[in-house]
Amino acid sequence: MPDAQGPVTTTVSDGVAVVRFDDGKANVLSYTAVEALGQALDQAQADADAVCLVGRDGKLCAGFDLSVMTAGPEAAQGLVAAGGELLMRIYLHPQPVVVAVTGHALAAGALLVLSCDVRIGADVPAKIGLNETAIGMPLPLFALALAEDRLDRKVLSRATLGAEIFDPHGAVTAGYLDRVVAAADVETESLAEARRLGAYSSRAYAQTKEVARGPLVARVREGAAADLARFSVEAPR
Numbered sequence: 001m002p003d004a005q006g007p008v009t010t011t012v013s014d015g016v017a018v019v020r021f022d023d024g025k026a027n028v029l030s031y032t033a034v035e036a037l038g039q040a041l042d043q044a045q046a047d048a049d050a051v052c053l054v055g056r057d058g059k060l061c062a063g064f065d066l067s068v069m070t071a072g073p074e075a076a077q078g079l080v081a082a083g084g085e086l087l088m089r090i091y092l093h094p095q096p097v098v099v100a101v102t103g104h105a106l107a108a109g110a111l112l113v114l115s116c117d118v119r120i121g122a123d124v125p126a127k128i129g130l131n132e133t134a135i136g137m138p139l140p141l142f143a144l145a146l147a148e149d150r151l152d153r154k155v156l157s158r159a160t161l162g163a164e165i166f167d168p169h170g171a172v173t174a175g176y177l178d179r180v181v182a183a184a185d186v187e188t189e190s191l192a193e194a195r196r197l198g199a200y201s202s203r204a205y206a207q208t209k210e211v212a213r214g215p216l217v218a219r220v221r222e223g224a225a226a227d228l229a230r231f232s233v234e235a236p237r
Contacts, residue, residue, distance in 0.1 A: 006032060006033075006036050007021060007022060007023035007024075007027070007030075007032060007033045007036060008020065008021055008022075008033060008036035008037055008039075008040055009022075010039075010040045010043050010044070012043075012044075012047050012048050013191075014195055015048055015049040015050065015195065015198050015199075016048055016049070016050050016051070016052050016191060016194045016195055016198060017040065017043060017044035017047065017048035017050070017051045017052070018052050018054060018191065019037070019040040019044070019051060019052065019053045019054065020054050020056075021033070021037070021053060021054070021055055021056065021060070021061065022055070022056040023056075024056075026059055026061075026062035026104075027055060027056055027059050027060060027061045027062060027109070028061070028062050028063065028064065028065040028066070029061060029063065029064045029065060029079075029083050029086075029108050029109075029112070030064075030065040030068065030079075031065075031068070031079060031082060033065075034079075034082045034083055034086050037086055037090075038086055038089065041089060041090065041093055044093075044095060045093075045094070045095065048095070048198070049095060049096075049198035049199070049202065050095050050096040050097070050098070050194040050195065050197055050198030051093065051095055051096065051097045051098070051194065052097075052098045052099075052100065052190050052191050052193075052194040053097065053098070053099040053100065053112075053116065054099075054100040054102065054187055054190065055099075055100065055101065055102035055103060055105075056102060056103075057102060057103065058102060058103035058104065058124065058126070059102065059103045059104050060099070060100075060101050060102055060103055060104065060105040060109055060112065060113065061104075061105055061106075061108065061109030061112050062104060062106055062107070062109055063106050063107030063108040063109050063110075064076075064079055064080065064083055064107065064108045065079065069137070069233055070233060073231070073232045073233075076231060076232065076233050077228045077229070077231050080140055080228060080231055081224065081228050083108055084140055084141075084142040084143075084220070084224060084228075085221075085224075087108075087111055087112065087115045087142055087146065088115075088142060088217050088220060088221065090112070090115040090116060091114075091115040091146065091213055091216075091217065092209065092210065092213050092214065092217050093209075094202070094205070094206030094209065094210070095198070095202070095205070095206070096117050096118070096194060096197035096198055096200070096205060097115075097116045097117045097118075098116065098117065098118040098119075098120065098190045098191075098193045098194040098197070099112070099113055099116040099118070099119050099120070099190065100120055100122070100186045100187050100189075100190035100191075101113055101119055101120065101121040101122060101126075101128070101168070101177060101186070102122050102124075102183075102186060102187075103122060103124055103126045104126050104127050104128070105126070105127075105128045105129075105176070106127055106128070106129060106130075106131055106165070107130060107131055107132055107135075107137070108143075110128055110129050110130050110176060111130070111142075111143055111146055113128065113176055113177070114146040114147065114149075114150045114151070114176065115146060117197070117209075118178055118190075118193050118194075118197070119176065119177045119178050120177070120178060120179055120180075120181060120186055120189055120190045120193065121168040121171060121172070121176075121177040121179070121180045121181070121186065122168065122180070122181065122182070122183040122186040123168055123169075123180050123181065123182055123183055124168065124183050125167070126167065126168055127165045127166075127167070128165065128166050128167070128168065128170075128171040128176050128177070129159060129163070129164060129165035129166050129171075129174075129176070130143065130147065130159055130160055130163060131163045131165060132163065133160075133161060133162075133163045134163035135163075136233055136234040137233050137234075138231060138232075139160055140224075140227055140228065140231060141220055141223050141224060141227040142220045142224070143160075144160060145216050145219065145220050147159060147160050149213075149216060150175050150176070151174055151175040151176070152173065152174055152175045155173075155174045155175070159174060168180045
């Protein structure tokens with residue numbers, strides 16, 4: 001069950017900010033979840049050396065909150081803008097960010113995976129991928145930028161335009177995940193990886209990430225307003 005205070009809880013253990021995402025349902029990126037995940041990043045910078053994001057059993061994230069996404073263009077644009085900025089924050093976060101992909105990660109959930117430094121998946125019957133075009137949503141600029149940076153070029157068109165969905169092992173080949181482990185071990189291995197990376201020089205890690213990823217983030221932020229101005233959701237045929 002999720003914590004009564006909201007869908008995200010953060011604790012610090014051995015230098016790692018353990019961020020648990022659990023809304024008790026499908027783990028959607030609502031305004032509440034976006035804000036809470038941003039606050040977790042703030043807490044990590046203040047109190048930890050690395051971040052480990054952990055989903056609920058069988059689900060990491062089902063994407064943006066559909067009740068908002070289908071409430072009209074302005075509502076959808078607002079949530080996508082907030083979510084896109086969160087993803088760019090995670091992608092450029094100066095500390096190591098490891099995600100335990102505990103299950104399904106679809107649409108914005110797959111983007112949440114792509115924004116993290118190390119992605120460790122559970123060996124479960126999960127669906128991972130960008131299904132936006134299949135459900136009537138265009139992929140925003142930030143989504144395409146993350147896909148181009150993290151996914152294998154051989155599957156990029158299939159994974160974006162084609163909305164292809166992968167199981168965890170296929171997600172490793174595609175580039176969504178770095179490796180797959182037994183479901184019982186996914187959290188333990190993700191925490192161990194976060195501790196390992198958190199022991200590195202914080203200055204060296206942050207500076208390297210800034211140099212490697214800063215230009216992409218700058219390009220996305222520069223083009224975000226024009227890109228989102230034309231964003232709308234259509235019912236699939």
